[in-house]
Amino acid sequence: MSASSTPGHSRLTKAHKLSFAGVATLGAAALAFSLVPAGAAEGDTIPAAPVAWTQVVDGAQTKAVQQHLSAQLVVADKAAKDAAAKAKADAAAKAKAKAKADAEAAAKKAREQKEAASRSAARTPVFANNLDGWIKEALFIMKKENIPGSYAGIHRNIMRESSGNPMAINNWDINAQNGIPSKGLLQVIYPTFKAYHVKGTKFDQYDPVANIVAACNYAADRYGSMDNVNSAY
Known part of the structure; x- marks a missing residue:
């Protein structure tokens, strides 16, 4: 069937539709960039209001910067807290190590003192509580x-002076008359003993x-x- 048209109507072809679409697009674009107000001179234009795109971009950038700074602050705060916690832990560890070292040093010193006392006790012989033991103990100290x-020298002089009696006292000689009687195994007067x-x-x-040690110290x-004393001295 051949194409026909109804009276009063025109049939739009595909080319016509595309043409109208292009015009509409151009018109919308023109309105977006400039408006010509009534009474304006030819060629005058008024810029269209800026599209909100710039504001959106600026807002997004500001928000991103704020988020970045906030994240940095969180990281810095965490780093500071971690550093403080580490410093506290290190200080506690050092204090614990020092306390342990001090305790070990004190224990070592106590052991050494105990060992020294033990060695000293081992080196000190036990002497009999008689004339023989007194002379031997005196000789141990004198050495x-x-x-x-x-x-021999000590024993000889003891037997002459007191006959081996540690409580012997001379109440009749010149020393006794002067108020300083001779006393003990080797008959020592107080000033000499002192x-x-x-x-x-x-x-x-x-x-x-x-008495023996003081007398021997004086005789020396x-x-x-x-040993060189063979009479009253």
Whole structure:
């Protein structure tokens, strides 16, 4: 059948439709960029209001920057807290190590003192509580103090002075008359005992060991040794 048209109507071809679409598009574009108000001179235009795209982009960028800064702050805060926690842990570890070292040092010192006391006790012999033991103990002390004298020399003088009685006292000689009687195994007067007393022995004229050591110390100073004394001295 051949194409026909109804009176008063025109049939649009495909070309016509495309043409109208192009015109509409161009018109919309023109309106978007410029408007000509009434009474405006030819060629005058008014820029169209900016599209909100720039505002959207700026807002998105600002939000992104804020989020980035916030994330950095969180990271920095966490790093600071981690550093503080590490410093605290390190300090606690150092304090614990120091306390342990101090405790070990104190324990070592206590052990050494105990061992030294034990060695000292082992080196110190036990002496009998009689004339033989007193002379031997006195000689043990005299050796450490570099005081000369022998067992024989000490024993000889003791037997002459007191007959081996540690409580012997002379109440009749000149010393007694002067108020300073001779006392003990080797008949030592108080001024002599006080001047020649050896530290570590009892400060007692009647103590047998203290008496022997002080007398031997005096004899060494005056005669060279108790071995050189053969009479009243």
